[in-house]
Amino acid sequence: MDDPKTAPEPGHEKAEQASRIFAASRSFGITPEQYMLPAQQQIRMLDAAGTLVPVEQQGTGPGHEYPIPEDEVLLKAYAALVAGRRINDQNYALVRQGRLAVYPSSHGQEACQVGAALCLEPGDWMFPTYRDTVSVISRGVDPLEVMVSFRGDWHCGYDPREHRVGAMSTPLTTQLLHAVGVAHAAKLRGEETVVLAMCGDGATSEGDFHEALNFAAVFEVPVVFFVQNNGYAISVPLSSQSAAPSLAHKAIGYGLAGEQVDGNDMVAVLATLRRAVHLARENSMPLLVEAVTYRMQAHTNADDETRYRDREEVEQWKQKDPLLRMQTFLTGEGLLDDDAAGRITEAAEKVASSLRQAMTADPAENPLEIFDHVYAAPTAQLLAQRAQLDDELQRATTDEGAQ
Amino acid sequence: MDDPKTAPEPGHEKAEQASRIFAASRSFGITPEQYMLPAQQQIRMLDAAGTLVPVEQQGTGPGHEYPIPEDEVLLKAYAALVAGRRINDQNYALVRQGRLAVYPSSHGQEACQVGAALCLEPGDWMFPTYRDTVSVISRGVDPLEVMVSFRGDWHCGYDPREHRVGAMSTPLTTQLLHAVGVAHAAKLRGEETVVLAMCGDGATSEGDFHEALNFAAVFEVPVVFFVQNNGYAISVPLSSQSAAPSLAHKAIGYGLAGEQVDGNDMVAVLATLRRAVHLARENSMPLLVEAVTYRMQAHTNADDETRYRDREEVEQWKQKDPLLRMQTFLTGEGLLDDDAAGRITEAAEKVASSLRQAMTADPAENPLEIFDHVYAAPTAQLLAQRAQLDDELQRATTDEGAQ
Amino acid sequence: MSTITATSTTTFASALNTAMSDAMEADESVVVFGEDVGTLGGVFRITDGLTKRFGSNRCFDTPLAESGIAGTAVGMAINGMRPVIEMQFDAFAFPALEQIFSHIAKMANRTRGRVRLPIVIRIPYGGGVGGVEHHCDSSEAYYAHTAGLKVFTPSTAADAYLMLREAIDTEDPVVFFEPKKLYWSKAPEDLSTLRQAYESESENSRRIGAQGQAVVVREGSDVSIVSYGPSVATALKAAEAAAEDGISAEVLDMRSLVPFDEAGLIRSVEKTGRAVVVAEAQGFVSVASEIAARIQERCFHSLASPVLRVTGFDIPYPAPKLEEHHLPDVDRILDALDEMQWED
Amino acid sequence: MSTITATSTTTFASALNTAMSDAMEADESVVVFGEDVGTLGGVFRITDGLTKRFGSNRCFDTPLAESGIAGTAVGMAINGMRPVIEMQFDAFAFPALEQIFSHIAKMANRTRGRVRLPIVIRIPYGGGVGGVEHHCDSSEAYYAHTAGLKVFTPSTAADAYLMLREAIDTEDPVVFFEPKKLYWSKAPEDLSTLRQAYESESENSRRIGAQGQAVVVREGSDVSIVSYGPSVATALKAAEAAAEDGISAEVLDMRSLVPFDEAGLIRSVEKTGRAVVVAEAQGFVSVASEIAARIQERCFHSLASPVLRVTGFDIPYPAPKLEEHHLPDVDRILDALDEMQWED
Numbered sequence A, B: 001m002d003d004p005k006t007a008p009e010p011g012h013e014k015a016e017q018a019s020r021i022f023a024a025s026r027s028f029g030i031t032p033e034q035y036m037l038p039a040q041q042q043i044r045m046l047d048a049a050g051t052l053v054p055v056e057q058q059g060t061g062p063g064h065e066y067p068i069p070e071d072e073v074l075l076k077a078y079a080a081l082v083a084g085r086r087i088n089d090q091n092y093a094l095v096r097q098g099r100l101a102v103y104p105s106s107h108g109q110e111a112c113q114v115g116a117a118l119c120l121e122p123g124d125w126m127f128p129t130y131r132d133t134v135s136v137i138s139r140g141v142d143p144l145e146v147m148v149s150f151r152g153d154w155h156c157g158y159d160p161r162e163h164r165v166g167a168m169s170t171p172l173t174t175q176l177l178h179a180v181g182v183a184h185a186a187k188l189r190g191e192e193t194v195v196l197a198m199c200g201d202g203a204t205s206e207g208d209f210h211e212a213l214n215f216a217a218v219f220e221v222p223v224v225f226f227v228q229n230n231g232y233a234i235s236v237p238l239s240s241q242s243a244a245p246s247l248a249h250k251a252i253g254y255g256l257a258g259e260q261v262d263g264n265d266m267v268a269v270l271a272t273l274r275r276a277v278h279l280a281r282e283n284s285m286p287l288l289v290e291a292v293t294y295r296m297q298a299h300t301n302a303d304d305e306t307r308y309r310d311r312e313e314v315e316q317w318k319q320k321d322p323l324l325r326m327q328t329f330l331t332g333e334g335l336l337d338d339d340a341a342g343r344i345t346e347a348a349e350k351v352a353s354s355l356r357q358a359m360t361a362d363p364a365e366n367p368l369e370i371f372d373h374v375y376a377a378p379t380a381q382l383l384a385q386r387a388q389l390d391d392e393l394q395r396a397t398t399d400e401g402a403q
Numbered sequence C, D: 001m002s003t004i005t006a007t008s009t010t011t012f013a014s015a016l017n018t019a020m021s022d023a024m025e026a027d028e029s030v031v032v033f034g035e036d037v038g039t040l041g042g043v044f045r046i047t048d049g050l051t052k053r054f055g056s057n058r059c060f061d062t063p064l065a066e067s068g069i070a071g072t073a074v075g076m077a078i079n080g081m082r083p084v085i086e087m088q089f090d091a092f093a094f095p096a097l098e099q100i101f102s103h104i105a106k107m108a109n110r111t112r113g114r115v116r117l118p119i120v121i122r123i124p125y126g127g128g129v130g131g132v133e134h135h136c137d138s139s140e141a142y143y144a145h146t147a148g149l150k151v152f153t154p155s156t157a158a159d160a161y162l163m164l165r166e167a168i169d170t171e172d173p174v175v176f177f178e179p180k181k182l183y184w185s186k187a188p189e190d191l192s193t194l195r196q197a198y199e200s201e202s203e204n205s206r207r208i209g210a211q212g213q214a215v216v217v218r219e220g221s222d223v224s225i226v227s228y229g230p231s232v233a234t235a236l237k238a239a240e241a242a243a244e245d246g247i248s249a250e251v252l253d254m255r256s257l258v259p260f261d262e263a264g265l266i267r268s269v270e271k272t273g274r275a276v277v278v279a280e281a282q283g284f285v286s287v288a289s290e291i292a293a294r295i296q297e298r299c300f301h302s303l304a305s306p307v308l309r310v311t312g313f314d315i316p317y318p319a320p321k322l323e324e325h326h327l328p329d330v331d332r333i334l335d336a337l338d339e340m341q342w343e344d
Ligand SMILES: Cc1ncc(C[n+]2csc(CCOP(=O)(O)OP(=O)(O)O)c2C)c(N)n1
Pocket: A131, A170, A171, A172, A199, A200, A201, A202, A203, A204, A230, A232, A233, A234, A295, A299, C035, C064, C088, C092, C095
């Protein structure tokens, strides 16, 4: 290891990140390897039933401590969970009713979705994927704006800069590099911006995953890479995706710390992500957090999950529902009574119904807009093509009128 | 870790590779993490002076043992080292004399070059880069055929299938995936073919590195990834390339074992690679070996090394010359006397001079051949273009004749 | 072969599926791999049943990495296999472009013909299916421009079968573009007849085959509508509509973009004296550009009017609600015909 | 600005270097990064001295990964920077194509114009320098076909300076192709005059500038030789040789492939009535195809002869010893002129 005693050979010095990791590990009395490798077990604060796990069974230890968030934060997370679940299920229904073209649901993964949003400051950034609707909404983006792309109206319905949320990314893993670039720009300007970069287990196999973690480590930028390992990439199970002991074990290969957390445990997810964001901000360093979770519904409505997994497996995961676990925990702790729970459900219902309302409208998009954003100023060629379409549209109107 | 006791959650099973690693680590009485991470120090058998290092200082230990090769193999390696050095230096000179367009020299890295060739069986495959001329020659390919591309005659001068050596690859890292594919095809046919896939430290940053190691681990194919970490990617030092404790630490992120070896120690390189090839063959599993070495000359003749490294650094590495270390060691062990050394130098001289001879010839290439290999049967379009060039050439000859 | 039931009606999708299955049956070096092609049978089900029938050594899922898929295909082909790989959607082949451009296209030439790579890269392409961004691209131009690749794109179920078998049998790498909006189209086609016809050909003619032969899918005398893949159906409809206006349009399906059937193209345009090229991809520096350039180069004196192009606009593919405005349609082709000088 | 000495003779390389340096001076959001661009100043020394002058926060080396370079440039541009990135050689940009095609080209459109990416991707391209395989490609067609990218390629030192400054100032992503065989060519050009001229323009005109204006580099009346980048010099030589045969050839340098100056092209060809397009890249589905297609579309009735193309053959770029046979040269252009019908 990079013990300063055994100085590296000339020309083979490591980046500063390495010495920072070394210092951190020393402060915990552990080796840098122990610091960078995930703890010996998943970080878990709530058991499957929603009871607080004794500290010595949480998986934490020196260099792997994760303070449990304050009560208000936990309650806020619960409210977001309830709203997220409601949105997932309503969108799923809208698809079946043909009112929505496609929706990749995160039902079952809501603890990850909510944690990703709640761990960030307003000035931070988030780079979500196609499945992270609930994260983006939890971050404060108008649900309707988020749904624009799934409705097929336009590609991205919100302003990424206004919300500091990247456009939800379909080309897998590409967004991790954007996250690194955003953090790097901030760092060069001396701003303390943490960026949360999200992807799935399947997406970790793409070359961009490697390049993003490596760039982040070498440039020492505060990016928290957050992998939602839901066990499948469409039909492909994790065992056909990776032979690694865990995806969190990838961190050490870049000189960063990795941690694996129970992704269906809202408390643990939030605790781990908040700590990661804190470390990233304090030390201007990247970290990797893998949350082990499960996608309860099909990949999208176009998918037939019965082809690749059995009902039994899905049922087993139902027992670990993040929403129920959190509800049981908060109730047990006396943080949530029927009243409060009712108010939260009501609020979620409101969000959902106003989204449903809005979704029934089918706004007429202006076909000519397809030429408007390609370049800052349209080229002569595009103006000509625009004129052609305009002419076609006008003739069509005239024809209709004539009929 | 992947202890069978703590069975993975449904849908989150790991590939068989993981259990094989687990079994191996158990057989050594160490954890899978200890097995996959490199030993606590570089594997080194000879010190800088060429004296055998005491076993307890070799860096080896349970799961990291590397038996020293037999005497004949060591002598063979020495002979190849001498020939390799001679070829490097002669090509370098040919470039300066303008008789060779370009030559990326591996002067200083010959222990890696030779180790890569000598660890393989005839039925195995090797996938070299542009810098691995000496490996390819050590594997038995005619030196002149290897030099065809650097002379600018044609792209690749030898038959990759005949020698089981991939065409030397310029697009960095791409060849690692070819290596995985070759091994996979062999495995599907039930053949025991080990493939050695070579790249530099800089090349480990490319996405293809990640994809190759991951595919190899998931498909459980016997590929030994051999990284020659010579401290630089052209002008970029390792510290701007990676913040990892070592490049060998990348292995665990794919569920494979990584090892770091002193790349200027012929004995250690050979011992480590032979053991890796053996394990790969026995268990049909990939491994990663990083050799720490140094490029003593400029990147290519087009490069100006003084812009990015100082003379002093180069001088320090001169003290660890792989050739001298091996010579001292073999002499000390009584394996090499002046007579034998003389014969080896003579043999190397012969190879070099016949190459030099051959290189003075400047074979006329047939311009029309540029159309011949694009497709198995030329398209009508290419035939027409061929006819055009043919016509031009004939007119040129006639014009010359007329003058 | 008995397990594949050939009926007298087939879909484009099952023609492709049967072609792979027959090729795997005929040659055990044929292997199929990619994302979700195994257990799931592909997101479009084109590889459905192959793993079940031939085992997971012959048809298997890979980790999610397209450069990895293309790059390992190179290695497998070097070592005696004939890989048929699937890119899930057109835009998701982009991570594989370095492997495709720098190795797959060039390996035979680099090695002076010693190492040929009989790889088929299957790519579902085109729009008109309401797909969200990055799911509807038509990127054939990138590949057609790259020397060393062959580029096929069938527009009928029969061609889907025959051309995929040819692609698998050829010694050269083939990028095989499948118009995804045709996948579920039905055609009265008997696959077992096609199979017999194909397999009775000599090995040599199979390896070279009808490759690169354009086909006249509708005869006409006034104008040639030149097209391929998903646009052939639109071209045919436009030809029908034009007939009502008294214009006799010939429709040519290029089928193979590389090799390119210049002779077939010239034959048609010299007969008709006019040409419109129809393709979905944005028109700038596209296959349609090449066809137009080539027609005027070779048929200049037969042309009564400039060669026009009806293509997608030069914009990124629009969202589902707007794609109808982007894609070439019958009206736009008729407009192009109108623009031609018909006085003579 | 005083540290950059502008002399009255400059190389193409130092024009580029000065353009970056001036842009960095003028706007501190301009950052330069890539492989070996920092300490080394780039393998062609085009970024020489930038790190020294502006510090390693403004010009820096990255790890060796082109998708990483392009992808982080996207993020930096999202967050207010104007990245100028270098791809070391043309073929080594291929790993970045997914980021370039799916994000850099599309981001403004995806976000309805809310997020524009002012990224410049500098790519040394073309042959004629004796480079080994994978070092001599001309891949402008891939980018020119991709809607959302601008594609510039200067052929003189003055344009190298002005167009690179424009590229950096434009709000759109620009792929900037540098003919590497011109890097060390000298021109009697005073960079400080150019700088003053450029900087005295209004911000608006700088951001839009002369972009997309083709330029007539030699006037003529019988035929237009249309070209760009490394081929302009060849076209000029051919025009001189043609003059000896009594043919007055006009030479047009397109300079910007996107936006494309159709008006300038038409103007020239309508005057001369004939056109030859010259470019190094393989000709099939190339920028030359587009130019030929467009000329016949727009100038059909002015054309006395078909538009011909003189391009690289449809083969992978050959080895150094054979490249002269591949590249368009004066004789091949003259042959094309000979083929034109001169009777009328
Ligand atoms: C580059 C690329 N390749 C392929 C796809 C097609 N695709 C979309 S989602 C998906 C699976 C992703 O799995 P994972 O990363 O685990 O995320 P999850 O869907 O489970 O949330 C695939 C293959 C894509 N979108 N982008």
